[in-house]
Amino acid sequence: MDREFLERWKAFEEECKACSRCPLRASASKTVIYRGCKKAPLMIIGEGPGNVEDKTGIPFVGPSGYLLQNALTAWGFKDRDFHICNIVKCHPPENRRPEPSEISQCKRLLATQFRLVEPRVILLCGSTAYEAFYGERPVMRDVRGRFDEKKGYYIMTTYHPAALLRNDRLKIPMFEDLGKVRAKLSELALMEPLSPLHHS
Ligand code: URA
Numbered sequence: 001m002d003r004e005f006l007e008r009w010k011a012f013e014e015e016c017k018a019c020s021r022c023p024l025r026a027s028a029s030k031t032v033i034y035r036g037c038k039k040a041p042l043m044i045i046g047e048g049p050g051n052v053e054d055k056t057g058i059p060f061v062g063p064s065g066y067l068l069q070n071a072l073t074a075w076g077f078k079d080r081d082f083h084i085c086n087i088v089k090c091h092p093p094e095n096r097r098p099e100p101s102e103i104s105q106c107k108r109l110l111a112t113q114f115r116l117v118e119p120r121v122i123l124l125c126g127s128t129a130y131e132a133f134y135g136e137r138p139v140m141r142d143v144r145g146r147f148d149e150k151k152g153y154y155i156m157t158t159y160h161p162a163a164l165l166r167n168d169r170l171k172i173p174m175f176e177d178l179g180k181v182r183a184k185l186s187e188l189a190l191m192e193p194l195s196p197l198h199h200s
Pocket residue numbers: 046047048049050053058059060061062064065086162
């Protein structure tokens with residue numbers, strides 16, 4: 001990562017921290033921007049920071065983050081391979097869904113983030129991320145697990161890890177979806193080939 005990029009990144013983080021365009025900022029403790037690598041072939045997008053994320057300022061480090069991280073590790077992802085973030089950067093009170101107006105205010109920042117990270121594969125976790133991207137509420141079992149190819153980007157939707165905490169039966173499909181993402185990254189030569197262990 002060169003100096004110019006790091007300066008652009010710093011300016012972006014400062015813009016995020018200074019943002020007060022929606023009411024979420026007033027009740028949140030921290031602005032939650034990303035974890036993983038600033039530049040990565042895979043961008044994973046969740047809904048919004050939960051309680052633990054609000055305290056730490058790091059996305060997906062609470063109970064649902066634990067599940068997500070386990071699946072990532074099992075498929076051989078390292079921190080350098082992904083950039084994890086959310087549709088909104090501030091914790092919605094009582095873990096409610098972010099409002100459409102909050103999402104639309106935060107989208108500007110997500111667009112800048114996307115241009116900086118330059119992912120080729122995007123994993124949308126849950127219906128809020130899907131809706132923010134496609135503009136319609138999905139039936140998750142119908143939209144998950146397949147790639148939508150757009151302008152050289154590969155977009156996959158899967159269940160939100162928090163849904164797996166409520167319903168064990170979603171764990172296998174989510175794990176399989178992440179496997180398809182892993183295979184796509186190998187196919188694009190953006191990650192090393194899958195080891196034989198992963199094919200068995
Ligand atoms: N849920 C999300 O959508 N994002 C997080 O960062 C944590 C929980």
